[in-house]
Amino acid sequence: MAAQTYVPSLLSRAGAVSALTLAAVAGSVVVPGATTEAEAATHSARALKVAASKKGSPYKWGATGPHRFDCSGLTLYSFQKAGKKLPRTAQAQYNKTRHISPSSRRKGDLVFFHSGSSVYHVGIYAGNGRIWHSPKTGSLVRLEKIWSKSVWYGRVK
Numbered sequence: 001m002a003a004q005t006y007v008p009s010l011l012s013r014a015g016a017v018s019a020l021t022l023a024a025v026a027g028s029v030v031v032p033g034a035t036t037e038a039e040a041a042t043h044s045a046r047a048l049k050v051a052a053s054k055k056g057s058p059y060k061w062g063a064t065g066p067h068r069f070d071c072s073g074l075t076l077y078s079f080q081k082a083g084k085k086l087p088r089t090a091q092a093q094y095n096k097t098r099h100i101s102p103s104s105r106r107k108g109d110l111v112f113f114h115s116g117s118s119v120y121h122v123g124i125y126a127g128n129g130r131i132w133h134s135p136k137t138g139s140l141v142r143l144e145k146i147w148s149k150s151v152w153y154g155r156v157k
Helices: 002-026 037-053 071-081 090-096
Strands: 098-100 110-115 118-127 130-133 142-145 151-155
Touching (some): 037 118, 071 090, 071 118, 090 118
Antiparallel strands (some): 098 151, 110 118, 118 130
C-alpha cells in the first residue's frame, strides 16, 4: 500500500516535465498523432489484404478504384481502406513514406520502382520478393515477382 501512495504523491510533487521524463524512462511516451510500429504494421497488413482482394481488377490510368486502378491508385485505395491517407502519385507517395532499407522491408511496405531519382511505379510488398500491383494498360491487378533492382522501399507512417 505504501508504494501505491508514494508514486501518485511523487508525481504530484514532480510536475509535468518530470512526469514525462519518468514516462520516457519507463518506455511509455505517447506523442499525439504519432504512429507506433505496431499500428503501422496493422495498417500495412490491412492494406496488403485489400490490394490482394482486388486481384483481377483492370488497369486504368488515373483510376483509384474500387473496380479499376493504376499503380498508385491501388496503393492509395488499399491504404485508405486500412485507415491511412496517401497522396495520389507514386512519386508523392514515396516522398510521404519513411524510407527503409531492403533488409528492413516487411509485408505491406510500399515498393517504388525508379529511374535515377524519379519514381515511376509503386506496389505493395507481399513477401518473398513479390508485390501486389496494377502494372499497365491492358493488364490486371496481380501478384508478381519484383523484376528490377532499381527499387526503393517506404513504410506508410
